[in-house]
Amino acid sequence: MSRVSTRSRQRKRVLSTALSAFTCAALVAGCAQQISGVPTTMGSYSTTEVAGLPVTNGPSGPKPDAPDAPLPVDGTDNGPMDRLARNAVADIDEYWSSVFPETFDGKRFVPVKRLVSYDSGGPGQQLCGENTAGVVNAFYCPPDDLVAWDRGTLLPELDNSFGPMAVVAVLAHEMGHAVQHRARTVKPDDQVIVMEQQADCFAGAYFRYVAEGSSRYFQISTGKGLNEVMGVLSFIRDAPGKSDFMGSNAHGSAFDRVTAFQYGFDEGPQRCAKMDFDDVSRRTTLFGSWKAGQDTDLPVDERGLEAVEKSLQEVFRDTGAEPPTITTGQSSCGRRTTPASYCASTNTVSLDLPALQRIAQPPSKEAESGYGDFAAYAQVASRYALSVQKAAGLPLDDPAAGLRTACMVGAWSGLLVEDPIGKRNPVGSLRVVAEDIDEGVAALLGEDSLIAADVNGKQVPVGFARVEAFRIGVQEGMAPCSTKYSAP
Template identity: 30%
Template sequence: MHGMRAVVALVAVLGLSGCVSFVDLERAPARPSGDGVEVVGAVDGSVDDQARAALADLEDYWAQTLPEVFGERFVPLAGGYFSVDPDDVDRGEYPEGVGCGAQPLEAESNAFYCLAQGAPNSDAITYDRSFLAELAEGYGAFIPALVMAHEFGHAVQARVGSPGSSIATETQADCFAGSWTRWVAEGEAERSRIRPAELDELLSGYLLLRDPVGTSTAAQSAHGSYFDRVSAFQEGFDSGAEACRDNFGPGRVFTQGQFTTDEDFEQQGNSPYGELIRLVRSSLPEFWRRAFTEVLGETFTEPELVSFDGTAPDCAAEDRDLVFCPDEDLVGFDEELTGEVYDIGDFAVATAIAIPYALAARDQLGLSVDDEEAVRSAVCLTGWYAAQVYNRTITSVLISPGDLDESVQFLLDYGDDPEVLGGADLTGFQLVDLFRGGFVEGARVCDVGAG
């Protein structure tokens, strides 16, 4: 996030997706584990068991969904499925090689779908079970199933066609994985299940799976930024496989980008803390003045924006880190929090401060500021603000590669802390979905009466 000058219309909306729905899931009922499908090389253990169950459920899901969405009958993968532990390989287990003839060691720290005409075991999924076990330890037991769902998405593309570019192909596979995960979360799968809390872990896991910050969208093997991949997954989760089919054409916007200067690369796009606070102080009132005038048909009065160190102003609960006081029209942030959040990145700090600032805007519109509806709206409106920074419609700041990834990290890491966002009882997954909704569709989905 850096200073700049530009003038563009505020009402521009990104072409990332169609409708956004914000979901509240109860825990899906447990289902008995089935025998699943055959996985060559699999051993008894949680990773192979979960992968086998997921693959069987994926076959069920796409046998139902492919005809409904693409008008084609699902044909099972001809090459099958392979589990490999590169540190403990008996090559006799794989007499014809793993997928497409790859050697087992080529699967190290990887999972892949392959399709190669004339190759052995073409149209197959291969995975390193020890690598998936490590992911599961860090990001939840559902991660192996998510990886299977992503790779299965590539198998679907092999049957119906892929978007073309690497980044579009990979994020569409994330979208397909999201649509299947929603089906699992609703209790439709016979073998797999997921708890709402695990959705937060899944989104956290995508941080490990993103491209390095600064990767070009045109890179030969580009998979997408953290925000791109999470957005695609949630798009499928919210709107189903139809959205994955329809929204990954040439006009899709990807937020991944390259650094433009050596200095920006060295700083990883982060402004010094003091400069960052100055940018936030200038960009938030500028955004809301224009939002009120150009979209909401009102006149915005800038609230007082104050920082404090450990103890909130008298108008707020002393243990709150982000505050809005309606009577004083005061927005405050604890620099103990923002100093810590700055370790994520500068735009994580901007995201944090923008949320109570959005409550001030709601107050001026005569809307609630102290209930769950207000928090939902404020997070969504913060996504709208982030979109205008990204679109360069705010004249004082410039987005840097990785900035939107930092917003996702902040919401996942701090969103459930009552000292940060109060007692809204929203999961990180829901908060990211709300932010994404505002980013993609603007004020009309943020409950402020905008058409």
């Protein structure tokens, strides 16, 4: 997060005047009408469902009675990683064989020509015009119609860090590229980001099939299981197999990837097939990258807090809610959540500054690292959002409150995004960048964030729903926060 200087802000304001009336009306005006009144539309949200499927917390991974797929794999060592990968491809083949004709004008799905297993730590071989030595990756190679994976490092690392379904997710993504070449849902000169978003979306569609219990090989819980799969999305990358797959950062932010996965999971492969550059650029706000070298780390201190408080007041002003007092002193309520807590009787948000500073540590592989500055300030925003809900007469202590909160934090963040296409007219002088939004996603997928928690700190138990609520706020602004997430 960072502050913009007055000078550049003024310039920006002049440039975006023509757009501002429309953009702000769409993003902010809804908030005055929706949040401050009693919701009139019943939400489509259910605390016992994930995108229409029951919330489950059973096992995720290979089914105990799964068959062994007889697919030939070149270079295999017949070890457990290759067995997992081979069964994943067989399962994904079965999925596409069943849905491909109804999705793509009756066409039949043809499996890829060749599967290759290699060890990135072993002697290299030529694959898709590249030497595989040291290539820790999995990839689809269009000219050869092959899918290859590194059984030596990549697959075991994914399995260790995220569980076996992470390996399945990577292969579902690569097979998504095979699908898009077969169905011609992308053109060879399409932007890499469109291809990547579509592959993530196709992977999401396949995972719904697994979550519905239709897979012969795998099972996944819609609670923790899907959580882990969404966690892995930001780790998978394509191999340098073909030049047009090599654009740096073209895979999308974690936010973009999770969005595409959720679209596939929620709406099926037809939604993925509709993805083109227009669609992708319209719904992501995140093409904008802060100018290289510019500091985007807003320290958690008095000055930073002041800027965030001002920004929250600006974004939520139209709700008419009395802004809460933000203090680093003791909570005036007995009830206390860390690192921030909201006391409804005094309309006060009290903060534990050292705890916030720990969360604001840059993310790293260390166990004690934090999520970054945005993740810390988003927790402050979440308690602020409770005060807006209180003013609107909404309950603060049920699962709908947690999701409304995540949605409103998302809406606040979305209003601070600036993109180079100028589609957004950001509010105030605080800006967030793609990395910030990703910190929010990471914190939401974790176990201990307040971003999707009610006033007692009780987090909505399903990661998929937490991220979805935040995403809807980022993309659509404040209006859906109270309509979609109204009390049951």
